[in-house]
Amino acid sequence: MELDERKLTILRAIIQNYLETGEPVGSRTISKYTDLNLSSATIRNEMSDLEEMGYIIQPHTSAGRIPTDKGYRLYVDMLMQDKQAEMDNLRIELNAKSEKLDSILKEAAKVIAVNTNYASMITAPRYRKHRIKFLQLTQVDPESLLTVIILDGNIVKNNLIHVEEDLTQETLLKLNLMLNTFLQGLDLQEINASVIQKIRTESGGYSSLISEILDVIATSMESEEVEAYTSGSTNIFKYPELNDSERASGLLNALEEKKQLTELMYQEGDSDRGIQVYIGDESPLEATKECSVVTATYHIEEGVYGKIGIIGPRRMDYEKVVGTLKRLMSELDQIFKKDKQ
């Protein structure tokens, strides 16, 4: 059987109607909804065909039709081809007060959630390989030493170390110089035994201190727990089909744990395939089998990127979601570009 123009029109009409109402849509509705001027009976025949082809389904014998995942998929693919979703009058404004990355991200997650009425999650950029850009030890008070580690992309990490021995200003300077000399530009793998050995001999003593510093560096760099922020998790209560306590609980749990979702978003790794849509069962995550997940990638610099995800019901307003995401991306890009120059 062939999926001709008319069938497509009807399918689109069914889906759009279902997106709005969340109720199965019947033939009479479509007969009036579209400008095809066809009677409900004709529509019924077409619907019957569409069902046979697997794009729609009846939840029970005498109900209207609802789209299957396959139907949604077709619809979304058509949407995506539609050139760019015209930048409409969405007012997305990031109130990035401070320029701190984390507050920008939190704000971004919130903006998305508020604008779309779905749940959102955003991850901090993940670096392929962290490299040390700069290192500094500073004596804060007689007992504590502050270590500041700056990684590629200006990620700043700091830790306080307790020290017993009193270090002179001079020693510190020497240590700083030495550490930077040996470690600058290295990633975690490259800090191997031989490098460490060199540092040890070079430093002459302070062995326990050095160990502690290296420890701190290691944990700072390997911290592969990507930071992630969620917003609007309670939006899911707005959609009756997610509203039973079992599902809601599972979903909220996923949003709280973040880990699984992060994996999902990063699963196709480095690819910058722009916007990805997972409809229902297409998602590998148990918790989101009844949902759709839309993910997008934002870039900070070459090879440094983070992800945004939107989670909502299957019948999410894909057009709006994709539009909103695109807007936000360009907004983020601008912020980071400004940040760079």
Next chain:
Amino acid sequence: MELDERKLTILRAIIQNYLETGEPVGSRTISKYTDLNLSSATIRNEMSDLEEMGYIIQPHTSAGRIPTDKGYRLYVDMLMQDKQAEMDNLRIELNAKSEKLDSILKEAAKVIAVNTNYASMITAPRYRKHRIKFLQLTQVDPESLLTVIILDGNIVKNNLIHVEEDLTQETLLKLNLMLNTFLQGLDLQEINASVIQKIRTESGGYSSLISEILDVIATSMESEEVEAYTSGSTNIFKYPELNDSERASGLLNALEEKKQLTELMYQEGDSDRGIQVYIGDESPLEATKECSVVTATYHIEEGVYGKIGIIGPRRMDYEKVVGTLKRLMSELDQIFKKDKQ
């Protein structure tokens, strides 16, 4: 009417039974449950009295009784008097891998949530008045300057500032020295116009840089958004009485926003009254009117403390909750003490 020993026993039995089952408890149940060896009829009489006194209530004419807030209050107060909740065999173990404050707190929230099966929230310690302990500017690369600000209690804040002018190592040293001289030990209020004026004249030029630095300092210090972490929000689905979507949504929202809850926890400010219990309407928060909130305070050093909160249904297992909190407190105390020495 008098609240004699027997009435108390019966009340306690009612509450305990209700805590377990969540169902209204009838006279026959109590008659068998307690070792008072009284018939259900007698119990009925007593219950009638207890109801008149306002400790219990019938949800509808022919149902068993459930405790009122007043009843819970009495029960909780009795509990609290019971010396210390004997340190039972709760296995609370903080896997504080890193010694970073935030990961300790996240872990603590999780431990609480897992152990009690309620939702938990923990706030990072709030300082009465932040004072500057130490300041440092460092050139990271030709365009960016790292400012590290260490506040009382070793809170480290850092920011990157973009600079156009190229600063010599010397200038930086001078600026560092100067800033520390003028600002060390001050809180935000004390950094007034006259101090700023002095810094400006002393620095000779770099006016825009100085402004930027002062800005950064101000935002770092006033950031009165107390960090807060939640865990186990989805536990609330385990209690049918909170499980309708309206309530659940409100609660989860409160847990997501965190702000209101933080205010609740800090509302009696500095007082270290140990463990506080808000039962139902006693809480000023709309979202938690159907819940109980138990809060506790942990101390890092004199005047520096944070809060932990547990949110669950009215019929929460107060005994367990209080016990768990006490355990956790001592655990935290130890960690921070070790951290100090």
Next chain:
DNA sequence: TGTTAGCACTCATATTGTTTGAGTGCTAAT
């Protein structure tokens, strides 16, 4: 005087049956 047995009464909940209406599939006519 406190306790108990007995009984009529209440009312939420569960069960069952009935009605309604949206929606379908099929067939015959256009």
Next chain:
DNA sequence: ATTAGCACTCAAACAATATGAGTGCTAACA
């Protein structure tokens, strides 16, 4: 190829009924 008409299905809404846990009250009892 399209449409009108009709019988059929079934979820959802509603009503009527049964069930049973639990109460309050009274009268008997220790």
